[in-house]
Amino acid sequence: MQVLRKLSNQELEISLKDLVQKERRLLHVILEHIKEIDSRKLYLEKAYSSLYEYLVKEFGYSGSAAMRRIEAARLLNEVPTMAQKIQEGALNLSQIGELSRSIKEKEKATGQRVSAFQKSELVAKIESKTTLDTQRELAAALDLPVKEFEKQKMQKDESLRLEITLSKEQHQKLLQCKDLAAHLLEQKHMDSSWASLFEVLADQYLQKKTGTSSKTLTPCRTTADVKANNNDNNENKEYSVNISNKTLTPKTRQMILKRDTCCQYQDPKTGRQCQSTYALQTDHKTSRWSGGKHEPQNLQALCRRHNQYKYKKEAGFL
Numbered sequence: 001m002q003v004l005r006k007l008s009n010q011e012l013e014i015s016l017k018d019l020v021q022k023e024r025r026l027l028h029v030i031l032e033h034i035k036e037i038d039s040r041k042l043y044l045e046k047a048y049s050s051l052y053e054y055l056v057k058e059f060g061y062s063g064s065a066a067m068r069r070i071e072a073a074r075l076l077n078e079v080p081t082m083a084q085k086i087q088e089g090a091l092n093l094s095q096i097g098e099l100s101r102s103i104k105e106k107e108k109a110t111g112q113r114v115s116a117f118q119k120s121e122l123v124a125k126i127e128s129k130t131t132l133d134t135q136r137e138l139a140a141a142l143d144l145p146v147k148e149f150e151k152q153k154m155q156k157d158e159s160l161r162l163e164i165t166l167s168k169e170q171h172q173k174l175l176q177c178k179d180l181a182a183h184l185l186e187q188k189h190m191d192s193s194w195a196s197l198f199e200v201l202a203d204q205y206l207q208k209k210t211g212t213s214s215k216t217l218t219p220c221r222t223t224a225d226v227k228a229n230n231n232d233n234n235e236n237k238e239y240s241v242n243i244s245n246k247t248l249t250p251k252t253r254q255m256i257l258k259r260d261t262c263c264q265y266q267d268p269k270t271g272r273q274c275q276s277t278y279a280l281q282t283d284h285k286t287s288r289w290s291g292g293k294h295e296p297q298n299l300q301a302l303c304r305r306h307n308q309y310k311y312k313k314e315a316g317f318l
């Protein structure tokens, strides 16, 4: 796509927004086609045993992509108001998948059909929500039972398949551990799965033999907060570092990450702050080669991607 290289950043973004809008409209039209094919049972005529098999074999969809589209097309049939929400991007296929699964679970548990009216109410509840929020909303609205039993199954290679339910607090604590262990996972070439995290935590526990931390989640610190506190003498004292050192000491890095708690990168136009807590690194606001010092005021936490982006921008690669 040579032509894209010639576009300005603004033109590129406008073009992508336009395409995403078209993609959503197209998705809706595709779902309407699937709905019509479903009602005509066209796939049977074409010697496919199911709409699923037809979509996979005739159109090359993956199994999960076909399933999601079928679920969405059938729900669209019952809740026509979904069409507009799909076009607006307020409802995506993974949310519709969650909705469909939850409705099935409810119907199986009660032996009663969830009405079209109830379904349209559920659609309104999950509008513009993330997948996790969608799951929570649906579980609450349909009063789905909380699955508390832990299941474990030993497999032939002696691995253990584990299914557990975490409380909200346990989940948050482990997410915090995942952020803090991101560097370590990367160093060890491990993926970011729960299994890898548990391994890292277990290794450290076994090594140090300490109890688990009851530390609560630290809220993400905004750039404005950090700036205000930088002017505070007490805070500066706490974060004072030896500016004559050639490189930052691990202690200083730790102090800055503890101070900032999240990525401080801001969009220069909108002021939006990234706030990611994943794979944080310490950055010199004014880089070392431009005379930037190791002073706390000149240091900030950036996520790895923004650190790389800032470097490339400053070095003239972007």
Ligand SMILES: [Zn+2]
Pocket: 263, 264, 265, 274, 275, 276, 302, 303, 304, 305, 306
């Ligand atoms: Zn970032």
